[in-house]
Amino acid sequence: MKPMKLMIVDDSNIIRRKIERSNEIDGLEVVATAGNGVEALEKFREVRPDIVTMDLTMPEMGGIECVERMVEINPDIIVLVISALADKATAIEALKKGANGFLCKPFSEEELNKAFRELMQEASYG
Numbered sequence: 462m463k464p465m466k467l468m469i470v471d472d473s474n475i476i477r478r479k480i481e482r483s484n485e486i487d488g489l490e491v492v493a494t495a496g497n498g499v500e501a502l503e504k505f506r507e508v509r510p511d512i513v514t515m516d517l518t519m520p521e522m523g524g525i526e527c528v529e530r531m532v533e534i535n536p537d538i539i540v541l542v543i544s545a546l547a548d549k550a551t552a553i554e555a556l557k558k559g560a561n562g563f564l565c566k567p568f569s570e571e572e573l574n575k576a577f578r579e580l581m582q583e584a585s586y587g
Contacts, residue, residue: 465581466492468510470501470527471543472519476566480514480543483570486577498522498530505531510538512580515560517544517551525555532559539580543568 467489469480477494484491492508495501499521505513513531517524524542531538542555545566552563561583564576 464488464490465511465584466490466508468493468495468501468504468508468513470495470498470513470519470524471516472496473516476516476543480573483573484577485570485574486581489577489581496520498524498527501527502530502534505534509535511584512539512541512577514541514543515555517542517555525551525558528555528560529558537584539584541576541580543573 465488467484469477469491471477481491489512492510493504495504497519515524515528524544528540531540540560541562541564542552542560543564543566544552556563561580562576564572
């Protein structure tokens with residue numbers, strides 16, 4: 462099975478690194494990181510990731526609009542929203558636009574890896 466490509470989108474360098482370090486899943490490989498939605502879309506077109514972690518509040522283009530555009534480019538993209546917003550309405554909005562899961566910051570490595578596993582399983586079994 463070829464590895465799934467992961468792109469990490471968050472305006473916080475600390476969070477991007479935490480996600481990169483926390484990913485302990487065989488077959489999930491970080492291919493790009495981005496600090497805002499505009500940069501994320503450029504890299505998205507280049508590297509064609511299978512899974513994206515998406516922050517919601519970012520400069521230039523927020524996560525919800527970014528999710529929407531990614532889904533237009535690739536309807537099969539798997540998006541895990543990772544946001545500090547305890548605001549469930551925003552998360553629900555992102556899910557309506559095509560995100561597949563939601564993880565609240567702060568998160569543990571276990572929670573992140575569990576979310577990745579569940580999403581990857583859904584993807585392989587359609």
